[in-house]
Each structure stands twice: as C-alpha cells, then as structure tokens.
Amino acid sequence: MADGGVLMRNEEGIQAALGVLKQQFGERFQTGHSIREQHGHTTTWIPNQMPDGVVFAKSTAEVSEIVKVCATHGVPIIAYGTGTSLEGHVNAPAGGISIDVSQMDSVLEVNAGDLDCRVQPGVTREALNTYLRDQGLFFPIDPGANASLGGMAATRASGTNAVRYGTMKDNVLSVEAVMADGSIIRTASRARKSSAGYDLTRLMVGSEGTLGIITEITLRLQGIPEAISAARCSFPSVEAASKTVMAVIQYGLPVARIELLDTLVVKALNNYSKLDLPEGPLLLLEFHGSEASVAEQAETFGMLAEEEGGTGYQATATLEERNKLWQARHDAYWAMLALRPGCKAVATDVCVPISRLAEAVTASEAKANELGLIAPVVGHAGDGNFHASLLLDMEDADEVAKAEHFVSWLNDMAISMDGTCTGEHGIGQGKRPYLIKELGADTIAVMGAIKKALDPQNIMNPGKILAD
Amino acid sequence: MADGGVLMRNEEGIQAALGVLKQQFGERFQTGHSIREQHGHTTTWIPNQMPDGVVFAKSTAEVSEIVKVCATHGVPIIAYGTGTSLEGHVNAPAGGISIDVSQMDSVLEVNAGDLDCRVQPGVTREALNTYLRDQGLFFPIDPGANASLGGMAATRASGTNAVRYGTMKDNVLSVEAVMADGSIIRTASRARKSSAGYDLTRLMVGSEGTLGIITEITLRLQGIPEAISAARCSFPSVEAASKTVMAVIQYGLPVARIELLDTLVVKALNNYSKLDLPEGPLLLLEFHGSEASVAEQAETFGMLAEEEGGTGYQATATLEERNKLWQARHDAYWAMLALRPGCKAVATDVCVPISRLAEAVTASEAKANELGLIAPVVGHAGDGNFHASLLLDMEDADEVAKAEHFVSWLNDMAISMDGTCTGEHGIGQGKRPYLIKELGADTIAVMGAIKKALDPQNIMNPGKILAD
Numbered sequence: 025m026a027d028g029g030v031l032m033r034n035e036e037g038i039q040a041a042l043g044v045l046k047q048q049f050g051e052r053f054q055t056g057h058s059i060r061e062q063h064g065h066t067t068t069w070i071p072n073q074m075p076d077g078v079v080f081a082k083s084t085a086e087v088s089e090i091v092k093v094c095a096t097h098g099v100p101i102i103a104y105g106t107g108t109s110l111e112g113h114v115n116a117p118a119g120g121i122s123i124d125v126s127q128m129d130s131v132l133e134v135n136a137g138d139l140d141c142r143v144q145p146g147v148t149r150e151a152l153n154t155y156l157r158d159q160g161l162f163f164p165i166d167p168g169a170n171a172s173l174g175g176m177a178a179t180r181a182s183g184t185n186a187v188r189y190g191t192m193k194d195n196v197l198s199v200e201a202v203m204a205d206g207s208i209i210r211t212a213s214r215a216r217k218s219s220a221g222y223d224l225t226r227l228m229v230g231s232e233g234t235l236g237i238i239t240e241i242t243l244r245l246q247g248i249p250e251a252i253s254a255a256r257c258s259f260p261s262v263e264a265a266s267k268t269v270m271a272v273i274q275y276g277l278p279v280a281r282i283e284l285l286d287t288l289v290v291k292a293l294n295n296y297s298k299l300d301l302p303e304g305p306l307l308l309l310e311f312h313g314s315e316a317s318v319a320e321q322a323e324t325f326g327m328l329a330e331e332e333g334g335t336g337y338q339a340t341a342t343l344e345e346r347n348k349l350w351q352a353r354h355d356a357y358w359a360m361l362a363l364r365p366g367c368k369a370v371a372t373d374v375c376v377p378i379s380r381l382a383e384a385v386t387a388s389e390a391k392a393n394e395l396g397l398i399a400p401v402v403g404h405a406g407d408g409n410f411h412a413s414l415l416l417d418m419e420d421a422d423e424v425a426k427a428e429h430f431v432s433w434l435n436d437m438a439i440s441m442d443g444t445c446t447g448e449h450g451i452g453q454g455k456r457p458y459l460i461k462e463l464g465a466d467t468i469a470v471m472g473a474i475k476k477a478l479d480p481q482n483i484m485n486p487g488k489i490l491a492d
Numbered sequence: 493m494a495d496g497g498v499l500m501r502n503e504e505g506i507q508a509a510l511g512v513l514k515q516q517f518g519e520r521f522q523t524g525h526s527i528r529e530q531h532g533h534t535t536t537w538i539p540n541q542m543p544d545g546v547v548f549a550k551s552t553a554e555v556s557e558i559v560k561v562c563a564t565h566g567v568p569i570i571a572y573g574t575g576t577s578l579e580g581h582v583n584a585p586a587g588g589i590s591i592d593v594s595q596m597d598s599v600l601e602v603n604a605g606d607l608d609c610r611v612q613p614g615v616t617r618e619a620l621n622t623y624l625r626d627q628g629l630f631f632p633i634d635p636g637a638n639a640s641l642g643g644m645a646a647t648r649a650s651g652t653n654a655v656r657y658g659t660m661k662d663n664v665l666s667v668e669a670v671m672a673d674g675s676i677i678r679t680a681s682r683a684r685k686s687s688a689g690y691d692l693t694r695l696m697v698g699s700e701g702t703l704g705i706i707t708e709i710t711l712r713l714q715g716i717p718e719a720i721s722a723a724r725c726s727f728p729s730v731e732a733a734s735k736t737v738m739a740v741i742q743y744g745l746p747v748a749r750i751e752l753l754d755t756l757v758v759k760a761l762n763n764y765s766k767l768d769l770p771e772g773p774l775l776l777l778e779f780h781g782s783e784a785s786v787a788e789q790a791e792t793f794g795m796l797a798e799e800e801g802g803t804g805y806q807a808t809a810t811l812e813e814r815n816k817l818w819q820a821r822h823d824a825y826w827a828m829l830a831l832r833p834g835c836k837a838v839a840t841d842v843c844v845p846i847s848r849l850a851e852a853v854t855a856s857e858a859k860a861n862e863l864g865l866i867a868p869v870v871g872h873a874g875d876g877n878f879h880a881s882l883l884l885d886m887e888d889a890d891e892v893a894k895a896e897h898f899v900s901w902l903n904d905m906a907i908s909m910d911g912t913c914t915g916e917h918g919i920g921q922g923k924r925p926y927l928i929k930e931l932g933a934d935t936i937a938v939m940g941a942i943k944k945a946l947d948p949q950n951i952m953n954p955g956k957i958l959a960d
Contacts, residue, residue: 137738137847138876180687191685193694194662209935214910215843216875217659219648219698219918221927221957222939226661226694230687247744270605276715278746314792317785324782375683379605407684408606442682450687459689467677470946471690477945478938489689 031118031492037097038076038119044093045079045121052080063104063114063122069370069418070112070453075102075122082127084200084208084239091237092206094121094483102485103233105146105172109179110371111452113232117487123237125174131155132240139245140197140214145174145238152243161245164189164280167448168354174238179450180230184353187273187406188280188312189246191448192229199228200240204479214242227474232450233485235478249312252280254346255322255339256309257329258302262286262389264332265305266382269405271328273378277321279406281310284381286389288363288400289356296359297352302336307405308353310346353402360400360413367398367415372431374438375409375447384441388412388434395426409447436461451489459489499586499960505565506544506587512561513547513589520548531572531582531590537838537886538580538921543570543590550595552668552676552707559705560674562589562951570953571701573614573640577647578839579920581700585955591705593642599623600708607713608665608682613642613706620711629713632657632748635916636822642706647918648698652821655741655874656748656780657714659916660697667696668708672947682710695942700918701953703946717780720748722814723790723807724777725797726770730754730857732800733773734850737873739796741846745789747874749778752849754857756831756868757824764827765820770804775873776821778814821870828868828881835866835883840899842906843877843915852909856880856902863894877915904929919957927957 045053054060060074081087094101100120107114116122128144131152135141136159143152150170152163167176167183175181177199182191189195198212211224228238259265265284272279285293285306293299307329311321322339329337340346352359361369376384385401392399392412403410412434414427435445435458445451445458460468472490475482486492513521522528528542549555562569568588575582584590596612599620603609604627611620618638620631635644635651643649645667650659657663666680679692696706727733733752740747753761753774761767775797779789790807797805808814820827829837844852853869860867860880871878880902882895903913903926913919913926928936940958943950954960 135845135847137742138845139741140845180691182685186685190662193691194658203934203938207934207937209938210931211935213907213912213930214845215877215906215912215915216846217650217654217843217877217915218912219841219914219916220912220923220930221698221919221936222703222942223648223661223691223694223698224935224938226691227942230689230691235690247742249744273607274605274715276717314788316788320782320784373687375685377603377606377608377682378684379603409683409685438683439681444681444683444686444688446687447683447685448687451689455688462681462688463678466671466675467679467692468689469675470671470677470692473945474690474695474942477941 031487033118034098037099041093041097041099041121042077045077045090048089049079054078063107063124064116065107066109066112066114068110068112068454069368070115073115073117075116076119078122078124080124080127084202087123087202087237087239088206088208090121090123091202091204095205095481098481098483100483100486101237103174103178103237105175106148106170108169108171109175109452110449111454113179113450113452113488115453126172134159136161138214139247140242141245142240142242143173144240145172147173149173149176156245160248162248163243164246165192165195173241173243177229177238177241178231178233180448182448184281184283184404186404187282188278193226195244196225196229196241197244198225198242199238201228201236201238203236204481204484230450232452232488234475234489235484251315251318252310252312252346253318253322253339253341254310254349255325255337256349257307257334257337259305259307260333262305262385263382265307266385266405268307268329268332268334269381270378272325273406275324275328277324279309279321280312281308282406283308283353284403284405284410285356286385286401289360289402292359292363292400293352293356296362297355299352308349356402360415364398364415368418370414370416370427371449372412372434373446373449374434374443375407376438376441376443378408380441380443381405381408384437385410387437391430391433395430397426397430399430407447408443453488456489456491499955501586502566505567509561509565509567509589510545513545513558516557517547522546531575531592532584533575534577534580534582536578536580536922537836538583541583541585543584544587546590546592548592548595552670555591555670555705555707556674556676558589558591559670559672563673563949566949566951568951568954569705571642571646571705573643574616574638576637576639577643577920578917579922581647581918581920581956583921594640596707602627604629606682607715608710609713610708610710611641612708613640615641617641617644624713628716630716631711632714633660633663641709641711645697645706645709646699646701648916650916652749652751652872654872655750656746661694663712664693664697664709665712666693666710667706669696669704669706671704672949672952698918700920700956702943702957703952719783719786720778720780720814721786721790721807721809722778722817723793723805724817725775725802725805727773727775728801730773730853731850733775734853734873736775736797736800736802737849738846740793741874743792743796745792747777747789748780749776750874751776751821752871752873752878753824754853754869757828757870760827760831760868761820761824764830765823767820776817824870828883832866832883836886838882838884838895839917840880840902841914841917842902842911843875844906844909844911846876848909848911849873849876852905853878855905859898859901863898865894865898867898875915876911921956924957924959
C-alpha cells in the first residue's frame with residue numbers, strides 16, 4: 025500500500041488558493057469535511073487522503089481558471105468524476121483542490137452519420153447510452169461501475185466488451201484538455217484515423233489526470249446490433265475454459281463478451297442470486313451481429329467448447345434470459361462480498377498473454393489457498409485480464425499483510441509472463457512500484473521526462489503513476 | 493514545399509561522427525554519393541536532402557551505439573527502412589547519419605496462441621505475411637507499398653484494411669526503441685490491453701523517428717479468415733457511392749475493405765489493366781469471415797448499394813477473380829501515371845468525417861478541373877480518407893504552383909470539415925504548416941515540449957513534424 029511518500033504540502037499556497045477560489049466560485053466551492061472526505065474516497069484499501077477544497081466546475085473555461093489559480097500558487101489539482109477508481113486516483117497526498125466535473129454532464133453533439141459524439145467529462149456511460157438509444161447507437165465500453173466518461177478516458181478503462189470493441193484508447197477520437205498552465209488543447213480532429221503528429225489523444229487517455237484535465241471527449245459509437253444473444257457454458261477446469269477462450273480468439277470468432285468466473289464466484293452467485301449454475305468454472309458469452317451471424321457464432325462456440333469438455337451450454341435469445349445472465353455477472357461483486365459478511369473486497373487487475381491465462385488463474389487460486397485467503401476470480405478472458413478479489417477483514421493485520429504479499433506475488437507473476445500489473449484499473453498510487461518492475465527504469469524515466477515537461481511544478485494529480 | 497528551413501548544419505560534429513562511425517562499422521558505413529542520395533530519396537516532390545553517411549545496422553545494440561556517437565557530437569540521426577514514405581521523412585535537411593535498418597529483418601518470435609509476434613524493424617509487411625502464412629495467420633495492415641514494419645509504425649500507416657482492422661496504432665502492442673541518449677526502452681508488455689502508465693507505444697507510433705528509433709515491434713496478428721470474397725459496384729455519382737459507404741458503416745457491416753475509385757481512376761484502369769469497368773465511380777470491397785457470414789455480408793451490401801443506385805454489382809468468390817480485382821486497385825498508381833506519360837504523381841492524404849466524404853471528393857474533383865490539373869481520386873472510403881494524386885509536369889513551374897495551391901486548398905478544406913491533412917502518410921516535412929492549422933498553437937506547443945524533453949539536442953530526425 026503506497027501512500028503520498030515524500031510529497032510536500034505547500035500550506036501557504038493552499039491557503040492562498042482556497043481564498044481565491046472561495047471568492048470566485050462561492051457556493052460551488054466547498055471545504056466541509058464530509059465533502060472533502062468523499063472526494064478523496066476510493067474503492068480500495070488505500071487510506072483516504074482528502075483534498076483541501078472541492079470546486080464544482082461547469083465549463084472548460086472554469087476548469088482553466090481553477091488550474092491557473094492553482095498553478096499560480098503551486099497547489100495540486102485532482103480531477104473527480106464519480107469516484108469509482110480503484111487505485112487511489114482521487115486521493116490528495118499533498119492536499120490541494122479537487123475539481124469535480126460531475127456537473128459538466130452534457131452530450132454536446134451526436135453525429136449519427138459518422139458514428140461519433142462529443143461529450144463533457146461528467147457524462148456517465150449509462151447516461152450516454154440512455155441518450156443514444158433512440159438513435160439506434162451505443163457506446164460499448166462497460167467497466168462495470170457507472171463511471172464518468174472523463175474518468176474512463178483518464179484511466180484507459182475497458183471491461184467486458186473490450187474483446188470485441190477495444191478499450192478507451194480505441195474509442196476516443198479526440199479530447200479537449202486543460203493543461204498545467206491553464207492552456208486548453210484539443211488533441212485531434214474528428215477524422216476516424218489520423219497521422220497528424222504525436223498521438224496526444226492516446227497520451228492523455230490513461231494519464232490519470234497527471235498531465236492535464238480532460239474537459240471534452242469525442243467518442244466512437246456503434247450501431248446497436250440487429251441481434252444480441254448470450255450464452256453460458258461450464259467447464260471441468262479453469263484450464264479447459266481458458267483453452268476454449270484461446271480457441272475462440274484464434275478462430276476469429278467475433279464474440280462481444282467472453283467472461284470467466286471461477287468456481288468460487290459461481291458458488292457465490294448461486295447463493296446470492298438464487299441460481300443453480302453447475303459449481304465449476306463458467307464462461308459467460310455475448311454475441312452481436314445479424315440474426316444469422318449470431319446463431320452461427322453461438323453454434324461455433326458450442327463446437328469449440330465441446331472439444332474442451334464444456335457442459336451445460338445454453339444459448340439465450342430472449343432479452344429476459346440475457347438480462348438474467350448478465351445481471352448475475354454484474355452482481356458478482358456483491359455476491360463475493362456476501363461470501364464473507366463485513367469484509368472489504370480489494371481488486372487486483374493483472375493481464376497476461378492469453379496462452380498463460382489458465383496457468384495464471386490456477387496459480388492465483390492455489391496461492392490464495394496456501395495463504396488462507398479468499399480470492400474469487402472473474403476475468404475478461406478474451407483479453408487475458410482477470411481480477412482476483414481479496415475478501416479481507418481489514419481489522420486483521422496478519423490477514424492484510426498476507427493480502428499485500430499476495431498482491432505483490434500476483435503482479436510479479438503477471439510481469440514474469442510478459443503481462444501487466446494493470447489491464448484496466450490504472451497505476452494510481454497503489455501500483456507505482458510494479459510499473460517500474462514491469463517496464464524498467466529507462467522507460468519510466470521517459471514517462472517522468474514527459475511529466476516534467478508538461479507539468480514542471482508537479483501540480484497535476486501528484487503522487488500518481490510516477491514516484492513522487 | 494517545405495525545406496530544411498533554419499536548421500543549422502553542424503559541420504564539425506558531422507565530420508567527427510563520420511570518422512568514428514567509419515572506424516566502428518567499416519564497410520557497413522557508406523558515404524558514396526549515390527547511396528546517400530538514395531537514402532534521402534522520398535517518393536514526393538520535396539527535393540532530396542542527402543545524409544552525410546549511411547550505417548547499415550544489424551542490432552539494437554548497434555543502433556544504440558550509433559545514436560550515442562551522434563549524441564556526443566550533436567549530429568542528426570534519420571532512420572531508414574524501405575524509403576517509401578511520402579512526406580520527406582527520410583530527408584536530412586541539416587545533414588547527419590542515416591541508420592538503415594533493412595538488415596534488421598528477423599521475425600524474432602511468433603506466439604500463435606496469443607495472435608502476436610515480435611519483429612525487427614526491417615521486416616517488410618509482405619515478408620511477414622509470407623512467414624506467417626503456414627501458421628494460418630496474417631498481419632492485416634496494407635499501405636500498398638511493401639514498406640518496412642518499423643517505418644509503418646513510425647508513420648502510423650494504415651491502408652485498405654483499416655476500416656476493419658484499424659491502423660498501426662491499433663496493431664502495435666509494444667515497441668522497443670532507442671532514445672536520443674542511446675538508452676533502450678520497451679514501451680509495454682505483451683498483454684493485449686494495459687493501463688500501465690503513459691501510452692508510450694502510441695506516442696512512438698507516428699512519431700516519425702523524431703523521438704527515438706524503433707528497433708523491435710510486437711504486433712497483433714489475425715487468423716486468416718475461413719472465407720474471403722471480393723466485390724465491385726458502380727455508382728452514378730461519388731455522392732451515391734459515399735452514401736452507400738455511410739450506410740455500410742452505420743449498418744455495422746464488418747467489411748474488410750471498401751475502396752472508392754473515381755471516374756478518372758476507373759478510366760485509367762480500363763486503359764492500363766485492359767478492363768471494361770463501367771466508367772463511373774466504383775466501390776471495391778472485400779469481405780472476411782465464415783462462408784455464411786461472407787455470403788450474408790455480400791448480400792447485405794448489395795441491398796444497401798441498390799438503394800443508392802449501385803449497378804453492375806459483382807461478388808467474386810474465387811481467388812483468381814479476387815486477385816484480379818485487387819490487382820487493379822494495386823495498379824491504380826501505375827495506371828494513373830500512364831494517364832500522362834512522364835509525369836510525377838504527388839499524393840495528398842486528407843481524411844474527413846464520413847458524412848463529409850462525398851462533398852470533399854466532389855469539391856476536390858471540381859477544384860482540380862478549375863485549375864486545369866489532373867487529380868484522380870482513390871479513397872479508403874470507410875475511414876473517410878482519400879488521396880487525390882496530382883499528375884504533374886515538374887518542369888512546368890506554373891503547373892507546379894497551381895498544384896501547391898491545390899494541396900493547400902485541399903488540406904484547408906479537410907481541416908474546416910473537422911478532418912485532418914493526413915490520414916496515414918504523416919506530417920514529415922511537407923505538412924508541418926497544416927499541422928499547426930489543424931490542431932492549433934497550444935497543441936503544437938505540447939508536442940514541442942515532449943520533443944524537447946526527450947530530444948533536447950534536436951538530433952532525432954530534425955525538421956520533421958514540428959517546425960525547426
């Protein structure tokens with residue numbers, strides 16, 4: 025568990041900025057304890073580190089103003105969307121100002137003919153999809169939580185649909201961002217592809233607010249498929265399920281979702297959601313396409329699964345059955361918590377080459393058992409990304425220490441398999457030591473040089489991604 | 493036509509570096525006029541600017557050594573693959589050393605189970621596909637020329653398959669690169685997705701050798717589809733063809749290729765390739781998938797095309813017919829040149845939102861007519877990217893001036909449509925003024941800050957992308 029480390033608090037600057045912002049923003053600038061605590065809140069085990077004040081911004085111009093005030097006084101700035109990040113991204117280890125963009129929640133334009141739209145950062149993915157539904161369009165990235173699109177861009181989020189539709193890096197055409205000096209840049213045009221200079225869009229996507237604050241996002245959209253069907257299939261082992269996933273990917277079957285749930289999660293779901301799934305590793309699938317294509321995909325999957333000993337294969341076509349299946353997947357977090365009432369779930373997020381997925385998941389299960397930890401696994405198997413969620417009694421120091429050991433071991437294993445310590449959650453505070461292990465000091469030095477060039481005062485979300 | 497501008501030649505440093513490199517590399521270091529001229533050669537109208545010497549590197553370690561020598565003496569370094577770039581990318585406006593990586597041409601590993609491979613930068617796309625064929629795999633990006641994969645990564649290349657498979661930014665998992673101080677970095681693991689810090693992979697892809705030299709590339713691969721078919725369809729107007737393309741994209745039809753050829757190109761092909769295509773705008777298509785899916789795609793396309801007045805729709809299934817059709821597309825460059833023997837073809841490369849494609853292409857044709865220029869159009873229509881190729885008598889100063897006016901007008905038009913001056917060729921020397929128009933001074937300042945941070949001496953391919 026990383027903390028703010030050696031970051032120094034600039035008390036004088038903070039007090040000066042608080043005064044200016046209070047005057048400029050009145051009631052939209054808040055310094056109450058609970059609101060500050062909530063803006064440092066992260067769904068993780070990293071301790072809360074509150075900002076000194078929270079501004080509710082309503083426009084890009086206001087974000088720029090706020091950044092300029094903070095730049096003048098050398099005060100940290102942390103962007104806040106919905107607070108659903110998982111690695112301490114919104115913590116304020118040296119204090120500073122949280123810019124809450126949740127009121128910047130307008131869909132600015134939808135270009136149906138071009139399958140794109142432009143939104144403010146506070147629009148959530150569910151709000152966008154509700155907005156788009158009447159036009160037959162949808163935005164595919166689904167990280168689970170109803171996150172803000174600004175936050176999703178900032179952490180390079182993905183989720184269950186990434187195997188077919190990619191991650192935020194593939195679905196952001198352009199961003200507008202306020203940089204550390206308050207200047208406002210737009211990274212790209214609305215063209216679907218471009219070779220126009222350095223790819224600042226992709227540099228901002230995943231930069232976790234450390235280079236600038238995303239104030240508008242131009243997104244690629246998809247037409248809602250003619251047909252959608254779901255399916256589930258049980259397997260005798262994680263290895264058999266993983267081999268099936270590999271076969272699916274190699275076959276080029278364009279599955280929209282292919283999710284792995286290990287035996288422990290399946291048991292948890294049976295209890296929590298009153299299901300009677302066979303108690304073994306399970307794959308949940310979704311197929312998108314024309315009626316004929318979806319039927320063919322389902323049939324092909326059945327064939328591939330059978331070769332690996334898959335059983336109880338059920339394809340669903342009705343909306344009701346499909347919703348029930350995916351509701352179960354979405355309930356997995358709550359179902360896991362119910363395995364151990366009062367516990368805290370701490371998510372891990374490794375991603376390995378798919379050929380190593382079975383080995384990695386199996387090793388993760390064995391290691392948790394060896395340590396006496398409960399760590400059920402759900403995985404975006406088509407990408408080789410899985411989450412072993414540690415169900416912890418945070419009062420039990422010995423157990424927390426074991427969990428820290430487990431996380432360290434798991435990240436090291438993924439790195440040793442030429443994988444990553446984070447498939448989609450980001451580095452934040454929690455994974456900084458692993459980033460160095462993963463990419464090496466020379467690569468991190470390049471990241472550090474970019475950070476220093478674009479934010480020489482280190483005021484943009486300091487203490488995240490890079491060492492202090 | 494840009495030239496080296498105010499870049500200063502460091503004569504003393506260059507002479508010192510020449511001496512050291514001659515000693516270190518012997519026969520693999522060349523300073524003959526013709527070899528230097530060839531390494532400054534670019535398939536464009538930008539004048540040749542030769543490097544002072546050419547080193548044929550054989551390993552990453554050697555590239556690092558060469559960069560260190562050049563860094564010590566403050567001498568420019570320009571990477572060279574196959575010399576097929578189109579915007580003066582390999583020119584040496586202030587002299588310096590060309591590092592020819594064409595002998596770094598090994599496929600280092602293929603991970604069939606993970607659908608990825610790792611290659612040296614001198615491997616060409618055709619060589620890679622030949623290497624992969626027996627394993628049932630292919631690398632989809634096809635920019636036309638048999639370019640090196642290092643060069644394709646450096647310019648963020650794409651081509652005919654991008655509508656389905658994306659561009660180099662979507663198909664490079666990771667690169668190894670030698671930076672301006674000779675340090676060697678690797679930008680990412682082999683995981684299919686990652687949120688591990690700044691996306692240095694995407695920063696290097698499209699950086700045109702100005703930030704570092706790509707020495708290894710880890711690429712995503714695809715399984716060769718079960719079935720491939722091709723088709724062609726003629727239209728009464730560019731507008732009707734473009735509307736069909738929009739319908740295809742909105743429908744979500746997963747076409748692998750959808751190419752637009754205007755009437756002038758079709759006429760040229762009829763002459764050059766002895767075909768009898770109807771003399772009007774033409775769409776060429778390719779469908780990938782299962783037998784049933786390919787048949788369904790072809791049928792759906794036929795339906796969409798008919799609604800826009802498409803005629804002469806012919807789907808092909810045999811390899812021979814398909815090859816004939818795509819051979820014609822590949823011959824388009826030569827067919828266009830034959831329209832005006834002795835001319836030089838100068839490619840443009842704008843990309844606009846698809847909803848503006850018809851308007852942009854029609855305006856381009858009208859503008860060329862108005863100026864008395866011959867500028868046939870081929871387009872990667874599914875991406876809104878098209879090339880009007882100016883067929884010029886380079887001895888005719890008046891015509892060249894008109895062509896410069898045309899290029900400027902075309903780029904400005906694309907930018908005014910929220911498109912880009914370069915969909916896939918890159919900025920190089922030729923498009924630097926348009927990059928500023930497209931993205932604005934503040935955005936270019938961010939690019940400049942990154943360049944300065946990573947290459948403080950401005951020795952990595954100076955005079956490209958950014959102003960001198």
